Amino acid sequence: MSKTYKYVFFDLDHTLWDFDANAEAVLRDLYVLHDLAGVGIVSEDSFIRDFFETNAGLWAQYNVGQIDKFFLRNQRFRLIFEAAGAIMNLVSDEYLKEFNKQFLHNCPRQTRLMDGTIEVLEALHAKYPMHIITNGFEEVQSHKMECSKIAKYFDRVITSEKAGFKKPFAGIFNYAMKWTGANAAESIMIGDNLDADIKGARDYGMDQVFFNPDGNLHSEEVTYEIRNLRELLEIL
Template identity: 45%
Template sequence: MNLKRNTFKHLFFDLDHTLWDFERCSEETLEELYDIHRVDLLSKGSASKDHFIAAFRKINAELWSHYNESRITKETIRDRRFPMMFELLNIPAAVCPANLGKEYLERCPKKPYLIPDTIEALEHLQNKYYLHILTNGFADVQSTKMRYSNIFHYFNSVVTSECTGHKKPSKEIFEFAMKQAGAAADQSAMIGDNLNTDIVGANNAGMFSVYYNPDAVEHNEYVGAEIISLKELIELF
């Protein structure tokens, strides 16, 4: 797609799954926690490391979906995901190590892994645009992720759902982010991996939407542009 590049001044990015490699960072953290608590886990059930990780992914995805729909709170995610995961593994939730959730939050945001081509894309784009983060993630961990992965300095602003009282895809959070950045909608593009929270939200706010779809998942949603690699942003913008 041949964009009129001079019309854009501000690029807004989702963080998890778009720039910060949540799956890799989370998996490495879960492997570490499994090894730390291996004796307890195997004495209470038959959870292998693969089952442990798969159960977390399932429960965490479900809880985040509910959070994005404003059905649960931040505290519910943090307090319930490991007990729920144990229940899914047929291990009594009561034997879940008390500090497992805290240990996960202490380790995972400090993992430095990024989606391939993140740095190359940001290095190129920072010379032409104001770059911003717009995320439903929690403020206390998102800044940690960005600092430990060494991308914090690329961004002019970071807006989270907590600081606005609204979550993507709500139009209000996009308007808040643009107002804070001093950006007009027709000068702004949103890049993200979630069709609903990132793309539908950006479309409704009048922003140009770029869908990062590395698995080339078929869909019927309108997108301004679609990419399978962040390197494509260099050509797109």
């Protein structure tokens, strides 16, 4: 029999909002719009792969404080273009700045959600106060939630910028408890990142649901593990 919870916390990117699908759609448009083949990036698919690999590495560094928001925001596409084999003397600072600007504007306004998101949120919203805890940047997370029509399901959105701490550090969870009136013992955290979401919540004393749609192998201790969001309805 599952434990009874009073408060439900979700991660946003990769858990509810489908970052990969949304980013890919925008990048494919920008590949054509900015004629990336003309600066030496001859494979659109390889460019997409290089984006995800480089971006994931940068976010991992950001989450543990090795780089800051300014570096991530302003150097990301330079590193991605280099990895993708661009002829960098054809890529001006203004070109990269405009590419980055359009990506940051367009991506948060995409609306693809992980399979089952609306069905699950509709069901849980009737039973629990629900909140978001995210390391994503303050100014874009609200766009993602409003454009994809999921903002109405959540009472509070706790960002790392607002809290002054990133997941997996205890400070962001402590901030979330104080701001929402929740407590760790009666709360559950749902997310896709074993370190930021799962280990962070576990170390803080919260139960966790590891959302693992690809079935990746791991050795982390988790309270629950699911591959589809609809499985949450068997837990909560």
